[in-house]
Amino acid sequence: MARHIFRCPLRWADMDAFGHVNNVVFLRYLEEARIDFMFRLPSAGDGSASFSGGSVVARHEIDYLRPLVHRHEPVTVETWVADITAASMTVRYEVKDEATLYARASTVVVPYNLAKQRPRRITAEEKAFLEKYRDDGAVTV
Amino acid sequence: MARHIFRCPLRWADMDAFGHVNNVVFLRYLEEARIDFMFRLPSAGDGSASFSGGSVVARHEIDYLRPLVHRHEPVTVETWVADITAASMTVRYEVKDEATLYARASTVVVPYNLAKQRPRRITAEEKAFLEKYRDDGAVTV
Amino acid sequence: MARHIFRCPLRWADMDAFGHVNNVVFLRYLEEARIDFMFRLPSAGDGSASFSGGSVVARHEIDYLRPLVHRHEPVTVETWVADITAASMTVRYEVKDEATLYARASTVVVPYNLAKQRPRRITAEEKAFLEKYRDDGAVTV
Amino acid sequence: MARHIFRCPLRWADMDAFGHVNNVVFLRYLEEARIDFMFRLPSAGDGSASFSGGSVVARHEIDYLRPLVHRHEPVTVETWVADITAASMTVRYEVKDEATLYARASTVVVPYNLAKQRPRRITAEEKAFLEKYRDDGAVTV
Numbered sequence: 001m002a003r004h005i006f007r008c009p010l011r012w013a014d015m016d017a018f019g020h021v022n023n024v025v026f027l028r029y030l031e032e033a034r035i036d037f038m039f040r041l042p043s044a045g046d047g048s049a050s051f052s053g054g055s056v057v058a059r060h061e062i063d064y065l066r067p068l069v070h071r072h073e074p075v076t077v078e079t080w081v082a083d084i085t086a087a088s089m090t091v092r093y094e095v096k097d098e099a100t101l102y103a104r105a106s107t108v109v110v111p112y113n114l115a116k117q118r119p120r121r122i123t124a125e126e127k128a129f130l131e132k133y134r135d136d137g138a139v140t141v
Numbered sequence: 142m143a144r145h146i147f148r149c150p151l152r153w154a155d156m157d158a159f160g161h162v163n164n165v166v167f168l169r170y171l172e173e174a175r176i177d178f179m180f181r182l183p184s185a186g187d188g189s190a191s192f193s194g195g196s197v198v199a200r201h202e203i204d205y206l207r208p209l210v211h212r213h214e215p216v217t218v219e220t221w222v223a224d225i226t227a228a229s230m231t232v233r234y235e236v237k238d239e240a241t242l243y244a245r246a247s248t249v250v251v252p253y254n255l256a257k258q259r260p261r262r263i264t265a266e267e268k269a270f271l272e273k274y275r276d277d278g279a280v281t282v
Numbered sequence: 283m284a285r286h287i288f289r290c291p292l293r294w295a296d297m298d299a300f301g302h303v304n305n306v307v308f309l310r311y312l313e314e315a316r317i318d319f320m321f322r323l324p325s326a327g328d329g330s331a332s333f334s335g336g337s338v339v340a341r342h343e344i345d346y347l348r349p350l351v352h353r354h355e356p357v358t359v360e361t362w363v364a365d366i367t368a369a370s371m372t373v374r375y376e377v378k379d380e381a382t383l384y385a386r387a388s389t390v391v392v393p394y395n396l397a398k399q400r401p402r403r404i405t406a407e408e409k410a411f412l413e414k415y416r417d418d419g420a421v422t423v
Numbered sequence: 424m425a426r427h428i429f430r431c432p433l434r435w436a437d438m439d440a441f442g443h444v445n446n447v448v449f450l451r452y453l454e455e456a457r458i459d460f461m462f463r464l465p466s467a468g469d470g471s472a473s474f475s476g477g478s479v480v481a482r483h484e485i486d487y488l489r490p491l492v493h494r495h496e497p498v499t500v501e502t503w504v505a506d507i508t509a510a511s512m513t514v515r516y517e518v519k520d521e522a523t524l525y526a527r528a529s530t531v532v533v534p535y536n537l538a539k540q541r542p543r544r545i546t547a548e549e550k551a552f553l554e555k556y557r558d559d560g561a562v563t564v
Binding site for chain 3 (some may be wrong): 441446447450451454477480481482483484485486490499558559
Binding site (some may be wrong): 011042 | 291293314317318
């Protein structure tokens with residue numbers, strides 16, 4: 001039932017000519033949160049090579065709720081697992097800080113065998129890891 | 142019933158460490174197509190300042206169908222209008238070339254009054270322009 | 283004689299198809315270090331609006347010494363002031379960690395009056411701030 | 424004595440919060456010009472695999488002369504070869520259009536053997552190609 005918290009640093013150049021963090025850059029923040037969640041976290045645990053063979057993004061959905069302006073403090077990306085199938089998982093996120101919810105998003109991720117260049121099934125070990133961050137009660141985007 | 146065709150040039154650095162155009166960069170291609178459609182096209186026509194007061198992205202959806210690798214030829218982004226309400230429009234896209242459909246996507250765009258920092262209604266002139274690119278029969282993403 | 287230390291977080295997508303942080307992205311790291319040095323630091327001090335009116339980059343030089351690969355720990359950008367004239371300053375950097383020097387660089391920055399759209403002179407207050415980070419003995423790039 | 428002409432398309436998001444093409448993005452334009460010059464051009468000729476084994480950037484210098492704002496027309500990057508040694512070449516560029524010179528730059532490029540992960544010498548075939556674009560009389564940056 002836990003959610004993964006990633007403190008995502010902004011870069012000044014994330015802003016576009018309107019002086020806001022560009023909408024495309026939010027997807028970069030989600031990527032950073034996903035990499036922290038899927039690559040750093042499992043490997044920091046028991047040394048398993050979870051997802052290290054690669055994974056691909058099959059789908060994104062994102063709703064922009066409030067404009068975000070560059071500041072020196074990171075923004076929080078809260079991540080959890082909404083669905084797990086045999087060969088894919090759906091990750092949900094909220095981009096926010098204490099006072100404001102900037103965006104809600106979800107991504108369908110497919111584990112991928114880079115050597116064979118094709119999708120692969122989720123392993124039992126990966127599933128056990130993902131279950132710890134499962135949260136079905138989340139408001140969907 | 143027309144669709145807007147934008148020939149989007151790739152950059153070598155659009156590829157990530159997996160040697161494919163990164164999934165986030167596809168949203169950048171959509172942005173380029175949208176700017177060509179919403180800013181260059183109307184202003185090249187009758188000189189009207191359609192959308193020039195600004196617009197914001199309220200939502201994206203994107204499905205990735207095939208990996209895209211850098212090449213010197215542009216990729217085609219086909220754009221059309223799927224829905225128009227009083228204060229928003231839904232734009233749909235296909236990222237493709239003759240042989241391959243790489244991604245399908247849609248974006249909800251809200252016209253924005255930059256000076257007043259708030260959403261505004263679509264004008265009659267803008268609506269007339271958008272109607273020319275309306276295509277409801279499209280398979281939705 | 284102090285040097286400014288900025289711990290610059292990497293992003294996974296900073297790597298290009300060769301699996302290294304792309305050479306252009308190093309300039310982004312320098313920008314982040316410069317913004318931390320020129321904007322966050324002075325304003326965190328005595329509340330002066332040093333450089334807040336804007337500044338422009340007139341020149342970069344950068345030497346790449348070692349390839350850098352994405353990791354979860356930030357890279358250090360050490361920054362100091364090598365030269366100050368009436369209307370420009372030269373900032374020098376080393377991008378490194380404990381074991382490795384990845385790049386040496388320098389940037390000529392010109393304070394800029396955004397409202398009047400023209401360069402302006404360095405104020406006495408800005409000069410006093412910069413002098414604290416002056417280090418002429420540095421090996422030049 | 425020829426110079427290589429690359430018509431570099433801009434992207435709207437190349438602009439930063441000051442409403443100008445960000446200084447770092449100019450290096451991206453140089454990369455695009457270099458890839459067009461070093462990879463597309465030789466391979467379009469006699470099918471030789473010039474530089475295809477990879478190359479790394481050892482140094483950049485760039486002087487910014489005029490601000491550049493997004494427009495739908497490409498900017499011209501003129502590229503030529505200023506120096507060739509046994510294991511490196513210096514490429515010079517001007518970023519400009521008919522009316523304006525925006526930047527002058529130069530890059531030291533080192534051919535690289537990706538398989539062996541080390542620099543390699545320039546081949547006779549590559550040297551013959553480069554000599555066609557040699558121009559020593561250029562004003563240096």
